[in-house]
Amino acid sequence: QKEVEQNSGPLSVPEGAIASLNCTYSDRGSQSFFWYRQYSGKSPELIMSIYSNGDKEDGRFTAQLNKASQYVSLLIRDSQPSDSATYLCAVSSGSARQLTFGSGTQLTVLP
Amino acid sequence: DGGITQSPKYLFRKEGQNVTLSCEQNLNHDAMYWYRQDPGQGLRLIYYSQIVNDFQKGDIAEGYSVSREKKESFPLTVTSAQKNPTAFYLCASSSGTSGNTIYFGEGSWLTVV
Numbered sequence: 001q002k003e004v005e006q007n008s009g010p011l012s013v014p015e016g017a018i019a020s021l022n023c024t025y026s027d028r029g030s031q032s033f034f035w036y037r038q039y040s041g042k043s044p045e046l047i048m049s050i051y052s053n054g055d056k057e058d059g060r061f062t063a064q065l066n067k068a069s070q071y072v073s074l075l076i077r078d079s080q081p082s083d084s085a086t087y088l089c090a091v092s093s094g095s096a097r098q099l100t101f102g103s104g105t106q107l108t109v110l111p
Numbered sequence: 112d113g114g115i116t117q118s119p120k121y122l123f124r125k126e127g128q129n130v131t132l133s134c135e136q137n138l139n140h141d142a143m144y145w146y147r148q149d150p151g152q153g154l155r156l157i158y159y160s161q162i163v164n165d166f167q168k169g170d171i172a173e174g175y176s177v178s179r180e181k182k183e184s185f186p187l188t189v190t191s192a193q194k195n196p197t198a199f200y201l202c203a204s205s206s207g208t209s210g211n212t213i214y215f216g217e218g219s220w221l222t223v224v
Contacts, residue, residue, distance in 0.1 A: 004153075032211055043201055043215040044154070088153060090213075097211040098144065098169065101153035 002027040004091050006102035014110050019076040021105050023089030026070070032092035033065055034099065035074045037085045044088055048074060079109040114138070115216035117202050123224045124189065124196060132187045132219045134202035143185035144203040144213065147171060154201060160185055189221060197223050 003026040013019045021035075032051050036044035050056045050063040050072065062075040072091075076083055089102040115136045124130045136143065142161050146154040156169030160179040174193025179185055185204075189196045202216040 034212070043218045046212060046214065049212060090154075092211050097142075097205070098156055098159050099154075099213055100156075101146075103151075103153040 002030075002091070002093060002100045004089055004100050004102040006087075006089050006105045008105075010106040010108060012108045012110055013079050015079060015081060017079050017109075019079045019083065019107055019109070021074040021076075021087050021089075021107070023072045023074075023091075023102055024070055025072070025089075025091045025100075027091065027093045027100075028067075028070065030070075030091045030093040031097065033063070033072045034090040034092070035061075035063060036088040036090060037083075038088055038104065039085045076107075079107075081109045081111050084108045115202055115204055115214060117200075117216035117219050119219060120217065121220045121222075123222050125224060127191045129188055129190050130221065132189070132200055132202070132221070134185045134187065134216060135183055136185075136202075136204045136216075137183060138204055138206075138214070139182075140204035140206050140214075141182070142205045142211075143179065144205075145169075145175070145177065145185070145187045146201045146203065148199040148201060148218075157187065157200075195223075196221055 007022040035048040038044045048063040050065045056063045060077045064073045086104040088104045090099040118133045144159045145157040158177040160166035176188045200219045203213045205213045
C-alpha cells in the first residue's frame, strides 16, 4: 500500500515567520509531488508542484524534493493569517498517475 | 468559464437509498477521479477513469459505482451497500499527461439521515 505521511499538527507560527511542512512517501516509483491548500469546508487548491530533486520557488512558497530520502517539504516565508489552512501533500504514481494524499497538516498563522 | 462542476453541493440520503453525485468538466481532460474525505482526514481515491468507457477501482471502491459515457461527465453513485457514506466527495480531473496536475471541483457534502 502506497503511503504518504505528513508531520503531525496542528502547527502554529507567528505572522511573518517561516512555516515548514514535511511529507514522506513510501513508493520509490513516485513521479510527481504536489502541495494543496484546503480551507475549512472547501476543496483543495493546488499551490505547488515539483518533479525533480532540489528546490522550486514560487513567491513566498518553496517546495523541496529529495527522492533518495523520499521526502518533500513546503516552506512558507513571511507567513500571513490568510495562510491558515490545512496543507495536503500528494504524490503521483502508477499508470494513471493517480494521487495518494497525506492526512494533512493544519497550519495557523497568529496575527 | 473552464472548470469542474459538482452537484448537488449538499445531499441527504436515507438509509437504503442510492444517490448519484454529478461531475462535469469542460477542461477537455481525459482523466477523471472521485475522492472521499472524512473530517480531519486526507483524501482517499474511490474510482478513476483515464478514458471514456473505461474506469478502475481506487482504494475504497466498495459500495460505489461510476460510469464514463462521455468525456465531460463522471457521475458517482453511492449505493445502499456503502455503510458509512457521510463524507465530503470531491471530483477531479487532469490531462493525464506527464506532470498530471489534478484540479478539483468544489465538492459535494453527503449526509445520511
